[in-house]
Amino acid sequence: MINLTLLGATGSIGQSTLSVVDLHPQTFNVFALSANTNWQRMLSLCEKYQPSFAVMTDEVAAEQLSQRLQNDTTVLSGAKALETIASHTYTDQVMAAIVGAAGMASSLAAAKAGKRIMLANKESLVLAGDIFMQAVKDNNAELIPVDSEHSAIFQCLQGGVSGLNKIQLTASGGPFLHTPLSKLTSITPDQACAHPNWSMGRKISVDSATMMNKGLEVIEAHYLFNLPAEKIDVVMHPQSIIHSSVYFDDGSTLSQMGNPDMRTVISYAMSYPDRISSGVPALNLTKNSPLEFYPPDFNKFSCLRLAFEALKQGGSAMGTINAANEVAVASFLDEKIKFLDIAKIIEKTLEISNHFYPTCLSEVIENDRTARLIASKLIQFYV
Ligand SMILES: NC(=O)c1ccc[n+]([C@@H]2O[C@H](COP(=O)([O-])OP(=O)(O)OC[C@H]3O[C@@H](n4cnc5c(N)ncnc54)[C@H](OP(=O)(O)O)[C@@H]3O)[C@@H](O)[C@H]2O)c1
CATH class of the missing domain: 3.40.50.720 (NAD(P)-binding Rossmann-like Domain)
Known part of the structure; x- marks a missing residue:
């Protein structure tokens, strides 16, 4: 057992x-x-x-x-x-x-x-x-x-990393993929939490709607697969059938596909390197076609842009945006700030915060605490 x-x-x-x-x-x-x-x-x-x-x-x-x-x-x-x-x-x-x-x-x-x-x-x-x-x-x-994108990449790399050119995380785009930026000002928490494909907790659902979730996943991928920001790509794929892909120098691309259900990812993690049943039905490609792909809109989804910027800065910047995001999302869910304020608070917190390279957990925790304080103070201007 x-x-x-x-x-x-x-x-x-x-x-x-x-x-x-x-x-x-x-x-x-x-x-x-x-x-x-x-x-x-x-x-x-x-x-x-x-x-x-x-x-x-x-x-x-x-x-x-x-x-x-x-x-x-x-x-x-x-x-x-x-x-x-x-x-x-x-x-x-x-x-x-x-x-x-x-x-x-x-x-x-x-x-x-x-x-x-x-x-x-x-x-x-x-x-x-x-x-x-x-x-x-x-x-x-x-x-x-245990994230569908990273599990997909992990699965695609079981044959090794020889000739690996880049990895590509897919993003559904959440509920607002096709909503113009001008319409995002009046979004309510319930609208932001209504993800078209995945059933998730409220915080991560808002993160999917702002695409901060994808930004955090880019950082996660950087550590899991030891790759720089330049080798990590994001593509919009509203059907969430391809969970992510890896590109090799010889022109080959490997993707992992499945119904969007975390039980597949979870059962794989629990049974790796074997596979066990998860309760998720087999994929029926004919019922899911056509599969669509778009480049991400970094202007509309500025949280994704901010995450790439934080990764490039390195050190405490990633913890800073995470802390500011948690505070901002909680305020949005409490209807204290607007949907588009989330990115503004994160950007301003990153701008004001001290940038350094934490060497121990207590420094990480201190940075997290300070960034939360800064973000909370900034929120007072928005309520
Ligand atoms: N849901 C998904 O499909 C999905 C996919 C990929 C990755 N993830 C990641 O998985 C994690 C969990 O996501 P979720 O959607 O399952 O979240 P969730 O439904 O909100 O559940 C969060 C869990 O954490 C507990 N918790 C909350 N605050 C805590 C605290 N301060 N100290 C200790 N425990 C605390 C909650 O307990 P209470 O119920 O008592 O509050 C609950 O058991 C997140 O990091 C998310 O980004 C989720």
């Missing part, structure tokens, strides 16, 4: 992971689960999966859970407890699916403990890519991407 620790169990990736576990009860044992505040959902997960540990980072939620739980699951609370379960001796695989910078320390703990890390939390690489990749290397950890 493979012992699985699932960080972010109550989220969208968490739910898809557990549905893959349900298909393979003889192979995977749910060893530990985590959530932030949603103790009600955690209670039902604990009753179903009987994990050894359940972590609620929120202490009040942990109290609520432990008062109601009537099995042998140990309830822990606080952010440090995430690191405890991620690095636990009995943990074999860690699904890192906490949203945002809150997921960084636990992903790093899993890397330092030499685990198989199935990384959905792209922020771990965006904020602390150098530190994280070094920890993976130093501790012989196994890093498997």
Whole structure:
């Protein structure tokens, strides 16, 4: 049995992971689960999966859970407890699916403990890519991407990187691919969260609508595949059938295709190098044609442009845009700022922030804190 620790169990990736576990009860044992505040959902997960540990980072939620739980699951609370379960001796695989910078320390703990890390939390690489990749290397950890684009590239590169010319991430363009810039001023949170192809949490859905998600993925790809910004390309592909491609010097292009469903990516990460059933139906190409492709509009999707700029600057710039984005998206979801203000706040935060090269996690965290403060102050001008 493979012992699985699932960080972010109550989220969208968490739910898809557990549905893959349900298909393979003889192979995977749910060893530990985590959530932030949603103790009600955690209670039902604990009753179903009987994990050894359940972590609620929120202490009040942990109290609520432990008062109601009537099995042998140990309830822990606080952010440090995430690191405890991620690095636990009995943990074999860690699904890192906490949203945002809150997921960084636990992903790093899993890397330092030499685990198989199935990384959905792209922020771990965006904020602390150098530190994280070094920890993976130093501790012989196994890093498997859990993002459809990076999994696609990872799969296409199983034959090696000889003659690799560039990688190309596909982007659906979210709900506003064909919406003119002038119409984006009045977008509501519900409109921004209505992704045409993927069902995801609200934060990442807004990131898809602004294309900051693709920008963060470009940075993630830089670290995962050790490539400079110039070798990473983005193409708009509204059907989300081709998940990404790799281009070789001999003129060959390899792409990975499938229905847009994260269970394929998740099951691959859990079973790699083998493949197991995921519950996702086989692709029917005739029902999905024609497949369309467009170049990205960097003027309309300025978050994508900003992410490329931050990657080229390197160092703290990537953490700065991530922090500013998290603050701005939360304000947008609270209807305090407008959709197009998100990019403006990120750009201004990047402009004002100190640029440096973090050498340890505490510097990364300090940069994240400062950028959040700057972004929060800037938001006051918009409300
Ligand atoms: N969804 C997708 O299709 C998809 C695809 C590729 C990559 N990703 C990445 O996967 C990650 C998770 O995305 P998601 O869509 O599953 O997000 P989600 O549905 O919003 O779920 C987030 C999970 O993180 C927990 N959480 C939130 N804040 C936390 C905190 N401060 N400390 C500890 N735990 C916290 C939540 O717990 P509560 O429920 O208690 O709040 C929940 O379990 C993100 O980094 C996202 O970019 C997602």
